Amino acid sequence: MIEAKDTGVLAGFPPRVRRVREPVVALWVFAILALLPLMSSGYVIYILPQYMLFGVLAMSLALLWGFCGMLSFGQAGFFALGAYIMGLCLQHAGTLGVNAAYLALLASAMAGAVIAGAVGYFLFSAGVRDSYFVIVTLALSIIAEQLAVGQSQVTGGWNGMFIPRMQLSFWDWRLPLDSDASIYYLIVVFVAVTYSFLRWITRAKFGKVLAGIRENEDRILSLGFKVHLYKTATFAISAGLACAAGALYGTHAAFVAPSLAGVLFSTEVVVWVAIAGRNSLLGALLGGIVVSSISNALSAITPQYWQLVLGVLFVVVVAFFRGGIAGAVHRFSARRRG
Amino acid sequence: MAELLRAEHLTKRFKGLTANDDVGFSILAGEVRCVIGPNGAGKTTFISMISGHLQPSSGHIWFRGEDITRMSVVERARRGIARKFQTPSVFNHLTVYENVELAVLGTSRPRHRRDARVREVLELVRLSEQSDKPTAMLSHGQRQWLEVGLLIGNDAELMLLDEPTAGMTAEETHSTGELVRSLARDLRLSAIIIEHDINFIRNLEAPITVLHLGRVLAQGDYDEIASDELVRDSYLGH
Numbered sequence: 001m002i003e004a005k006d007t008g009v010l011a012g013f014p015p016r017v018r019r020v021r022e023p024v025v026a027l028w029v030f031a032i033l034a035l036l037p038l039m040s041s042g043y044v045i046y047i048l049p050q051y052m053l054f055g056v057l058a059m060s061l062a063l064l065w066g067f068c069g070m071l072s073f074g075q076a077g078f079f080a081l082g083a084y085i086m087g088l089c090l091q092h093a094g095t096l097g098v099n100a101a102y103l104a105l106l107a108s109a110m111a112g113a114v115i116a117g118a119v120g121y122f123l124f125s126a127g128v129r130d131s132y133f134v135i136v137t138l139a140l141s142i143i144a145e146q147l148a149v150g151q152s153q154v155t156g157g158w159n160g161m162f163i164p165r166m167q168l169s170f171w172d173w174r175l176p177l178d179s180d181a182s183i184y185y186l187i188v189v190f191v192a193v194t195y196s197f198l199r200w201i202t203r204a205k206f207g208k209v210l211a212g213i214r215e216n217e218d219r220i221l222s223l224g225f226k227v228h229l230y231k232t233a234t235f236a237i238s239a240g241l242a243c244a245a246g247a248l249y250g251t252h253a254a255f256v257a258p259s260l261a262g263v264l265f266s267t268e269v270v271v272w273v274a275i276a277g278r279n280s281l282l283g284a285l286l287g288g289i290v291v292s293s294i295s296n297a298l299s300a301i302t303p304q305y306w307q308l309v310l311g312v313l314f315v316v317v318v319a320f321f322r323g324g325i326a327g328a329v330h331r332f333s334a335r336r337r338g
Numbered sequence: 339m340a341e342l343l344r345a346e347h348l349t350k351r352f353k354g355l356t357a358n359d360d361v362g363f364s365i366l367a368g369e370v371r372c373v374i375g376p377n378g379a380g381k382t383t384f385i386s387m388i389s390g391h392l393q394p395s396s397g398h399i400w401f402r403g404e405d406i407t408r409m410s411v412v413e414r415a416r417r418g419i420a421r422k423f424q425t426p427s428v429f430n431h432l433t434v435y436e437n438v439e440l441a442v443l444g445t446s447r448p449r450h451r452r453d454a455r456v457r458e459v460l461e462l463v464r465l466s467e468q469s470d471k472p473t474a475m476l477s478h479g480q481r482q483w484l485e486v487g488l489l490i491g492n493d494a495e496l497m498l499l500d501e502p503t504a505g506m507t508a509e510e511t512h513s514t515g516e517l518v519r520s521l522a523r524d525l526r527l528s529a530i531i532i533e534h535d536i537n538f539i540r541n542l543e544a545p546i547t548v549l550h551l552g553r554v555l556a557q558g559d560y561d562e563i564a565s566d567e568l569v570r571d572s573y574l575g576h
Contacts, residue, residue, distance in 0.1 A: 205443050208436070208439065208440060208443060209440070209443065211429070211432060211436075211440075212429055212432075212440045215429040215430060215431055215432060216427060216428065216429050216430070218427060219427045219428065219429065219488070220440070221411050221412060221415075222389070222411055222415055222420065222421055222427075223415060223420075223440065223441055223444040223488065223492050224412055224415035224416040224444045224492065225412070225444055226412055227412075
């Protein structure tokens with residue numbers, strides 16, 4: 001009897017290791033996150049949603065890199081695009097008769113998916129893969145940053161853009177999210193829904209084919225799969241999620257600047273995912289939360305050297321723990337089970 | 339038996355080098371045919387043109403009466419032409435089951451029938467007991483069989499087998515011959531086999547095409563080929 005044919009999340013691990021129930025651990029994580037505002041307040045409840053959104057950004061990269069084998073240095077560009085769209089909608093779309101934040105979330109997800117879908121279809125149909133794709137995503141990040149700087153009449157240029165806090169509404173009912181706790185819960189729900197969605201697609205036929213593309217693209221082509229369409233769809237989903245997360249980040253942080261779209265931030269996201277484990281959605285989520293919070297703490301302690309510390313950690317993980325921390329945990333638990 | 343595939347005047351040039359020159363070939367449904375010849379004879383180029391990995395410089399290929407000459411690898415795979423590569427090309431970090439499952443996912447088989455099909459294919463290629471093992475743990479011969487299993491699971495009608503017994507023990511080679519024969523006999527699965535192992539070819543008792551310098555040198559059964567002076571001079575020896 002084959003158990004837990006978890007092609008995506010735990011691909012590469014022996015079947016007995018795949019019996020580790022990631023959803024159970026995820027349930028605990030979301031329960032703790034949901035209960036945290038009851039036990040804590042102040043700065044933790046203010047800042048944690050931003051780290052959770054970084055976690056979604058990390059999951060969007062894990063889908064692309066860990067599950068489909070396509071490394072991207074362009075995720076930050078999509079994240080920032082979402083934040084700018086949220087800012088523009090909240091500033092200018094209030095008179096349209098619909099909740100501008102809902103419009104922004106929808107528009108940002110669509111914009112990310114359409115841009116990545118168009119770029120991806122063009123690239124993957126032409127057979128672009130591996131390092132060439134990485135270079136293109138690097139260029140996307142640079143273009144996004146340059147547009148944010150250059151289109152200053154829209155984006156505010158180097159000064160950035162201030163973004164009002166969104167509110168929830170349904171017909172005549174309105175709920176402002178001015179308090180940290182209220183937007184915290186919205187973001188917890190968003191993160192949980194995103195995780196569930198990604199887990200579903202990575203375990204479905206779609207995710208199994210992605211694992212096949214990651215493992216042996218030529219073989220999967222020879223089995224009759226239209227690889228360019230799968231890759232395009234994965235890039236579009238990943239960018240759409242990064243954009244939507246960026247939109248929520250914008251309204252939570254109340255500010256977006258061009259540096260959010262830059263290569264440096266994109267590289268940080270790659271480092272989070274590499275350290276946490278790119279083959280695990282939960283690993284990527286926790287990596288985004290934990291490593292970004294450690295980075296922020298380190299930057300306060302040692303503003304000059306924090307990136308060096310993160311870089312050394314990255315090198316150590318890549319050298320000794322190819323599957324990141326999630327991979328090491330799975331191997332350790334496999335060894336304990338004999 | 340109906341004709342499954344026909345190739346006419348197939349030529350492939352790489353700049354100054356002509357790898358295949360005016361090759362004609364046909365195979366019936368449920369038939370096994372072998373292609374032999376010395377290194378550089380153009381055997382792999384020939385099946386690469388059949389599988390769609392290379393486009394011919396001139397000539398035509400028909401599959402079940404349809405002109406597939408300009409079709410992509412994917413389009414040909416969807417029509418039932420599946421290729422086993424010289425070096426086993428499987429999904430190394432997935433289990434044996436997951437490998438075949440991916441091949442079955444590439445067919446239009448409904449979800450509730452997939453598991454049974456995967457197990458049926460694993461039984462055919464004698465890998466049922468290894469189903470939950472990572473592919474990397476299989477022996478070389480088992481990996482070759484697994485790749486054949488991928489073609490069967492993908493509902494291939496024509497298998498292109500490039501050196502299917504390379505690196506196999508004598509027993510595994512014998513079993514591979516039995517497998518190919520039984521697939522042709524019981525499932526009417528056709529196969530074009532490129533192979534250097536002459537004993538394997540002889541035991542298959544299948545028609546043989548000899549390629550030399552990109553051209554068809556001779557065609558016939560083993561005895562005819564073995565007694566052909568040109569073939570003996572260029573490949574088999576005296």
